[in-house]
Amino acid sequence: MKTANPLTRLVLSLILSFGLVGCKKVPKGPTPIPLANRTVTEPVTPQGPAGDNVPQANQFPNDTDPNRFNLATDPEDGSQLGSREIEGNYIVDRETFAAQTVYFELDSSTINPGEKAKIDTIAAYLKNEPTFRLRVEGHCDERGTDEYNRALGERRALSILDYLKAFGVTSDRLTTLSYGEDKPAMFGSDEASWAKNRRGESVLLRPRN
Amino acid sequence: MIFFRAPKRANAHQTETLFELGSLMRVSALVLLCAVLQVAAQQEIKIDKTADAARVIPISLSGFSGEVLDVLRYDLAVVGFEIVDSSEAQYNVTGSNTGNVEGRLIDRITKTTLLAKRYSAGTRRIEAHALADDIVAGLRRIPGIARTRIAFKGQTGAGTEIYVADYDGANAIPITADGALVAAPCWGLGGKTICYTSYRSGYPDIYTQDMSGKRRVIAKYPGLNTSAAISPDGSRVAMILSKDGTTDLYVCNASDGSNLKRLTKSRDLETTPCWSPDGRTICFVSEARGTASLYLISPDGGPMRRLRTAGAGKPTEPDWSPDGTQIVFTSQWRDFVICVVPAQGGEITTLVNGEDPCWAPNSRTVIFANRKQGKRVLSLLDVPTKRVKDVPKNLAGCSQPSWAR
Numbered sequence: 300m301k302t303a304n305p306l307t308r309l310v311l312s313l314i315l316s317f318g319l320v321g322c323k324k325v326p327k328g329p330t331p332i333p334l335a336n337r338t339v340t341e342p343v344t345p346q347g348p349a350g351d352n353v354p355q356a357n358q359f360p361n362d363t364d365p366n367r368f369n370l371a372t373d374p375e376d377g378s379q380l381g382s383r384e385i386e387g388n389y390i391v392d393r394e395t396f397a398a399q400t401v402y403f404e405l406d407s408s409t410i411n412p413g414e415k416a417k418i419d420t421i422a423a424y425l426k427n428e429p430t431f432r433l434r435v436e437g438h439c440d441e442r443g444t445d446e447y448n449r450a451l452g453e454r455r456a457l458s459i460l461d462y463l464k465a466f467g468v469t470s471d472r473l474t475t476l477s478y479g480e481d482k483p484a485m486f487g488s489d490e491a492s493w494a495k496n497r498r499g500e501s502v503l504l505r506p507r508n
Numbered sequence: 509m510i511f512f513r514a515p516k517r518a519n520a521h522q523t524e525t526l527f528e529l530g531s532l533m534r535v536s537a538l539v540l541l542c543a544v545l546q547v548a549a550q551q552e553i554k555i556d557k558t559a560d561a562a563r564v565i566p567i568s569l570s571g572f573s574g575e576v577l578d579v580l581r582y583d584l585a586v587v588g589f590e591i592v593d594s595s596e597a598q599y600n601v602t603g604s605n606t607g608n609v610e611g612r613l614i615d616r617i618t619k620t621t622l623l624a625k626r627y628s629a630g631t632r633r634i635e636a637h638a639l640a641d642d643i644v645a646g647l648r649r650i651p652g653i654a655r656t657r658i659a660f661k662g663q664t665g666a667g668t669e670i671y672v673a674d675y676d677g678a679n680a681i682p683i684t685a686d687g688a689l690v691a692a693p694c695w696g697l698g699g700k701t702i703c704y705t706s707y708r709s710g711y712p713d714i715y716t717q718d719m720s721g722k723r724r725v726i727a728k729y730p731g732l733n734t735s736a737a738i739s740p741d742g743s744r745v746a747m748i749l750s751k752d753g754t755t756d757l758y759v760c761n762a763s764d765g766s767n768l769k770r771l772t773k774s775r776d777l778e779t780t781p782c783w784s785p786d787g788r789t790i791c792f793v794s795e796a797r798g799t800a801s802l803y804l805i806s807p808d809g810g811p812m813r814r815l816r817t818a819g820a821g822k823p824t825e826p827d828w829s830p831d832g833t834q835i836v837f838t839s840q841w842r843d844f845v846i847c848v849v850p851a852q853g854g855e856i857t858t859l860v861n862g863e864d865p866c867w868a869p870n871s872r873t874v875i876f877a878n879r880k881q882g883k884r885v886l887s888l889l890d891v892p893t894k895r896v897k898d899v900p901k902n903l904a905g906c907s908q909p910s911w912a913r
């Protein structure tokens with residue numbers, strides 16, 4: 300950067316020797332900063348009056364900021380959106396189907412043939428207990444982006460749901476819940492952990508009465 | 509004497525050199541001289557705006573100390589400035605922070621003072637950010653981002669909550685205390701609202717919260733409700749729901765969740781929508797052709813068309829630049845990599861390892877999550893120079909950043 304191009308040096312000396320120096324016509328170099336026009340100019344002295352006031356509004360979430368974002372207050376849940384069941388009427392039982400956790404291949408929501416017997420067991424149980432409901436929770440390993448995994452976990456849960464429906468379990472008894480990669484069964488970053496994390500857990504919902 | 513400035517700065521300031529040589533040619537009547545000049549011009553000049561944006565600008569800072577110095581160093585570094593010794597700098601910034609922050613920006617070559625300003629604000633920190641913004645606006649011709657805000661998903665003991673912070677992580681405060689998983693924040697128009705997914709009911713539902721803390725549910729359907737993206741005019745929200753038995757893309761009114769419309773009807777996975785800055789197009793991920801690809805669709809419905817991202821593996825998490833020109837996304841082969849592609853599709857540019865990128869209002873800087881020793885931290889990427897700086901005030905386990913813009 301500091302060494303001038305030899306060719307340019309030659310050019311410059313040529314110009315000088317021909318007496319064609321056109322200093323006035325050379326654009327004055329760097330374009331002034333637009334903001335500077337507004338504010339510059341007087342030398343800044345510590346004793347002088349304060350310069351531009353930087354407006355504080357709409358910029359910072361410190362304690363005095365009128366635009367500070369406040370902690371969430373509870374929503375008015377009277378919203379008619381959705382039709383989620385009232386789970387308070389059910390006892391959440393994670394034990395009954397603990398051995399029926401369905402495992403998936405990497406980036407797949409297809410149920411492996413070897414896993415189908417687990418869902419058969421669940422379907423048979425639900426047929427004998429027509430007042431019971433089931434929540435299927437879908438999970439992923441960490442090898443996917445957050446929201447992609449939230450969708451993939453949901454698709455895994457839905458795959459199990461579809462399989463149960465094919466056995467005649469009606470959809471009003473079934474719900475899905477995807478955690479994506481946010482609730483791993485194992486925290487390692489190795490294939491053994493990942494394989495345990497790509498799963499669908501079935502949670503039995505027993506009526507309280 | 510002004511001529512000597514050109515060769516000195518030939519490498520550092522290419523467009524100006526071109527300008528000066530061009531003027532020389534006009535004053536010269538000598539064909540020979542013109543020819544020589546043209547050769548010189550061809551050798552030195554690349555007329556390329558991108559190259560100019562990608563040029564790292566050496567700048568020096570003197571007279572500042574402590575927090576102010578740290579802030580200035582960071583604010584300049586994240587938009588392609590290199591902090592160097594004053595003798596090596598193209599621009600010198602001198603000033604002090606014994607009282608209010610004051611600064612003077614000097615072109616070291618011409619000795620021109622480009623800016624001299626004293627700042628008065630609530631804190632020295634804000635004053636330093638304001639000085640940095642003025643320097644960046646002047647020398648880069650882009651809006652300063654040092655006084656912007658981000659939101660992100662932050663790890664807590666009980667789960668995750670949504671945090672809001674300055675763009676450098678300072679002044680981070682939680683805006684939820686749900687004691688559950690809370691994820692996928694997205695800013696609304698003017699930084700006045702934030703949408704996110706909370707599992708506080710036991711299931712993932714989408715909430716919108718205003719600055720007073722008041723919030724309401726806008727999607728609480730059976731199954732999955734997530735990946736909310738507020739339209740640029742603040743009127744609508746794009747999101748992923750599974751209420752119809754498969755994960756699909758929907759839009760609804762931002763105010764209350766009404767006017768719900770399903771945009772995709774595939775058996776395949778859809779995820780991570782974002783809006784074009786004109787609000788006319790939603791870019792999202794679909795596996796409609798077997799593997800994940802980026803697609804475009806009108807928020808009013810109609811066919812979806814694939815966005816070409818030649819060279820990308822499993823693209824997800826697109827974010828459209830505020831100037832409309834490019835889309836940043838996460839590509840995944842073995843690791844996660846941040847890439848950009850022109851908004852009309854084409855060849856991708858691979859930038860750095862990381863995921864969940866989000867543009868700053870300047871359409872130049874990107875914030876993303878970076879996995880380090882099993883934890884995620886937030887980092888800033890200066891896209892033209894590919895330089896990365898971790899957000900200095902990181903909490904443990906931060907991800908899914910969203911930039912207020």
